[in-house]
Amino acid sequence: MKPESYIDQVIDIATEAGKKIRDIYQLGDFEREIKSDNTPVTSADIAAHNIIINALKELTPEIPVLSEEDADIAFSERCNWQRYWLVDPLDGTGEFIAGSGDFSVIIALVEHNRPIVGVVYVPMTEVCYYAIAGLGAYKRANGNEVRISSRQIGHDDDSPLRLAVSRRQDPQSVIKLFNQNKHCELVVLGGAALKSCLVAEGRADSYVRIGPTGEWDTGAAQIIVEEAGGQIMDLTLQPLSYNERESLENPNFIVVGSPNLAWDEILIAES
Ligand code: IPD
Ligand code: CA
Ligand code: CA
Ligand code: CA
Numbered sequence: 001m002k003p004e005s006y007i008d009q010v011i012d013i014a015t016e017a018g019k020k021i022r023d024i025y026q027l028g029d030f031e032r033e034i035k036s037d038n039t040p041v042t043s044a045d046i047a048a049h050n051i052i053i054n055a056l057k058e059l060t061p062e063i064p065v066l067s068e069e070d071a072d073i074a075f076s077e078r079c080n081w082q083r084y085w086l087v088d089p090l091d092g093t094g095e096f097i098a099g100s101g102d103f104s105v106i107i108a109l110v111e112h113n114r115p116i117v118g119v120v121y122v123p124m125t126e127v128c129y130y131a132i133a134g135l136g137a138y139k140r141a142n143g144n145e146v147r148i149s150s151r152q153i154g155h156d157d158d159s160p161l162r163l164a165v166s167r168r169q170d171p172q173s174v175i176k177l178f179n180q181n182k183h184c185e186l187v188v189l190g191g192a193a194l195k196s197c198l199v200a201e202g203r204a205d206s207y208v209r210i211g212p213t214g215e216w217d218t219g220a221a222q223i224i225v226e227e228a229g230g231q232i233m234d235l236t237l238q239p240l241s242y243n244e245r246e247s248l249e250n251p252n253f254i255v256v257g258s259p260n261l262a263w264d265e266i267l268i269a270e271s
Contacts, residue, residue, distance in 0.1 A: 003109065003117045003132045006059065010119050011128055011140070013055040014105045017048040018123035021090055021105065025123070032097060040093050045069055048089035048105060056085050056107075063109075068216045075245055083111045084243070088216035091120075092191030100167050102190030108219030113242045118220030120193045129197045129224050137200055137227035150230035150258045151202040160185040164195035164204035164256075177208055196221030196256045200228035205258045210235070212251035215242050225256055232256045237263055 024030050024044040031043040049069040056065050066073060067087040078084070085107065090096060092103030101124040109117035116133040129148070131137035139148050153159075160183045165171050167188055175184050187204040189195055192213060198204035200221075218232065218240055225232045234240055234252045241247040255263065 001060075004135060007117065007119075007130060007132060009059055010056075010107055010109075010117065011121065011130060013052055013059070014107050014119045014121035014128070015126075016055070017051045017089060018105045018121045018126075020044070020047050020051055021096070021103070022123040025096060025099075025101075040097060041069065042090075042093060042096060044096060045090040045093055049087070052087050052089055052105070052107065056087075060085075066216070068214055071214070071216070075248060078243060079245075081110075081243060083109065086110050086115070086216050086219035086242070088193070088214070088219075091193045091217060094168060095166070095190035098168065100190050102167065102194055104191055104193045106193050106216060106220045108216075108223065110219060110242050113244060115219045115223040115242065118223040120197055120220050120224065122194065129200065129220075131220075131224040131227035133223060133227070135227070137224045139197075139201060148201040148228050150199055150225070150228045151205060152229075153205060153258045153260050155260070155262070158183075161206065162187050162204045164189060164198045164207040166190045166195070173210070174208055177210075178206075192217040192254075193221050196225055196232065199230050199256045199258065200225045202228075202258075206261060207254075207256040208235075209254045211253060213254050214251060215240075215247060218252065218254060221256070229259050230257060231259065231261065 021044045035041050049067050065085040088106035091106050095102040105121045107119045108115045118131050120129040128140040137148050162185045164187045165174050171186050195207040222232050240252050
């Protein structure tokens with residue numbers, strides 16, 4: 001089955017999960033707890049997880065699903081997967097709890113360790129970003145669909161570099177990574193996927209995440225950014241890895257950026 005034949009169904013699944021998250025968010029009545037990795041999870045994360053898992057199992061019973069909220073699957077089992085759904089039911093749990101509205105639902109399909117389909121649905125704006133390998137990246141909003149692309153930056157381009165940062169992030173911790181001769185502007189939005197999509201649609205030039213990132217955080221963004229002509233890599237400027245022992249033991253730190261961004265000149269690599 002070709003991805004383009006079921007992309008609308010995958011978007012519908014993300015939309016249904018997103019509606020559930022929005023309902024819970026608007027009611028403001030949710031439970032929260034701290035997971036063993038010291039990060040928060042809410043009843044909205046779990047409700048979205050259940051909707052997506054059940055719907056994907058019905059859509060493609062033969063394809064295994066890996067979700068952030070059920071990721072404890074032994075490498076010896078998953079290393080044999082040729083294809084799998086990679087899900088983050090709610091990206092931006094911290095934003096959800098803080099009430100900023102900046103969160104999204106992520107579904108990706110990984111084939112031979114590379115994401116080939118990516119969907120990022122934004123419950124509060126009802127915007128959907130999606131991409132299919134070789135077929136481009138798109139944004140659906142208000143019943144319209146447009147193809148998106150990252151901003152091209154020329155070598156002599158002296159326009160400000162627009163950096164995507166979270167509301168809860170110290171902007172200086174990001175700005176200090178960039179060459180101080182470059183003027184930086186901030187574009188503030190929450191969640192790893194949303195910031196990556198900002199780069200994909202040319203509203204930001206870069207997003208840098210200093211800290212461990214799960215493969216569910218980047219799976220959909222990977223293909224959306226790439227199909228939009230942008231770049232998404234680890235901090236050593238190597239490709240992100242999926243379903244490899246290395247990335248499970250040492251989660252990627254990530255940089256996302258416009259094409260032609262001269263990383264080696266502007267990024268002060270962290271050790
Ligand atoms: C997190 C968010 C956050 C990013 C973290 C992610 P979660 O995902 O995307 O913005 O900085 O790296 O883990 O836990 O809210 O799904
Ligand atoms: Ca989480
Ligand atoms: Ca996430
Ligand atoms: Ca999550």
